[in-house]
Amino acid sequence: MVQWKSFLKPNLARFGAPIFACTLAILAPSLAHAGDDKLTSATGVYNQFCQHCHGPAMVNPGTGSYDLRKFPVDDKARFFNSVQHGKGDMPAWGDILTPDELDLLWYYTATRAGKQPFPEEPASGDADTADTEKKSP
Numbered sequence: 452m453v454q455w456k457s458f459l460k461p462n463l464a465r466f467g468a469p470i471f472a473c474t475l476a477i478l479a480p481s482l483a484h485a486g487d488d489k490l491t492s493a494t495g496v497y498n499q500f501c502q503h504c505h506g507p508a509m510v511n512p513g514t515g516s517y518d519l520r521k522f523p524v525d526d527k528a529r530f531f532n533s534v535q536h537g538k539g540d541m542p543a544w545g546d547i548l549t550p551d552e553l554d555l556l557w558y559y560t561a562t563r564a565g566k567q568p569f570p571e572e573p574a575s576g577d578a579d580t581a582d583t584e585k586k587s588p
């Protein structure tokens with residue numbers, strides 16, 4: 452980022468604002484990683500509903516709730532079941548969260564708050580959340 456600034460400055464002086472605008476337009480999409488938007492939304496939902504018990508970025512404050520960083524990333528069914536219906540001291544979220552929000556929370560948990568790639572889905576009967584992004588004929 453620092454290099455870009457020092458690179459852009461002398462060029463700005465020479466070529467002016469139009470070039471600068473073009474450079475931004477070209478750079479912006481390539482700077483954003485695929486999935487970043489989803490992670491941002493997922494983080495928002497997590498922070499709103501889950502953070503106060505499970506900790507910021509799932510780093511558990513040690514108050515007795517489950518450490519979400521240890522949740523098995525291959526057990527989406529268990530995640531949905533526990534979160535929708537509640538477990539132990541955790542309330543049920545099924546009536547509060549939309550399916551999209553639940554999906555985002557699973558994305559958040561399975562990527563360890565964006566630190567790991569999203570795991571491949573094992574082929575199962577539950578295809579309702581798959582293939583929203585990749586569409587091949």
Ligand code: HEC
Binds near residue numbers: 497501504516522533
């Ligand atoms: C009121 C505090 C609280 C909030 C808010 C909360 N949880 Fe929990 N959560 C817990 C506790 C306590 C447990 C441990 C339950 C047990 O095993 O007895 C738990 C366990 C879990 C588990 C593990 C369930 C299993 O199968 O073992 C998952 C997954 C989970 N929470 C996800 C979430 C998500 C996602 C949210 C946000 C929608 C959330 N939690 C919000 C307290 C909370």
